[in-house]
Amino acid sequence: MVVRPAMLYGAECWPLKEKHNTKLSVAEMRMLRWMSGFTLRDRIRNEHIREKVGVAPVEYKIRESRLRWFGHIKRRPSNDPVMRVEVLDSTYVKKGRGRPKKSWLENIRNVLSLLDLNENLTFNRTQWRKRIHVADPT
Numbered sequence: 001m002v003v004r005p006a007m008l009y010g011a012e013c014w015p016l017k018e019k020h021n022t023k024l025s026v027a028e029m030r031m032l033r034w035m036s037g038f039t040l041r042d043r044i045r046n047e048h049i050r051e052k053v054g055v056a057p058v059e060y061k062i063r064e065s066r067l068r069w070f071g072h073i074k075r076r077p078s079n080d081p082v083m084r085v086e087v088l089d090s091t092y093v094k095k096g097r098g099r100p101k102k103s104w105l106e107n108i109r110n111v112l113s114l115l116d117l118n119e120n121l122t123f124n125r126t127q128w129r130k131r132i133h134v135a136d137p138t
Helices: 003-007 018-036 046-053 058-074 081-086 104-114 119-123 125-132
Strands: none
Touching: 003 018, 003 058, 018 046, 018 058, 058 104, 058 119, 058 125, 119 125
16 A cells, blocks of 8 residues: 555644545545456445455544554653643634634544543553554454
């Protein structure tokens, strides 16, 4: 898979919406279908094609990379520039109308609750990597 790393470059920092997830998975399935020689007219389920090619869904891989980056940030010392950005004061930022933008940290918290993970688990690197790893089906 040469295209997937290029497609997901920097994905750990994106606050993805469902619309973006859908577009990425559609693009990936197009490539997998083309690679395996199937078309939509063959009416073969996506799961079967993924199983044949042996790849996990792109959504799970994005989740894994995002959690890996989150663990890296949490393990940094408190005076590190990355940690200082996390505690910025946003009282002087002018807010626009409508719903607030979805933040990266909000995405992370949703994923942590979905996978039943704890932020304190990040300090044990080996345990954290085992819990967040998404294996490709073989």
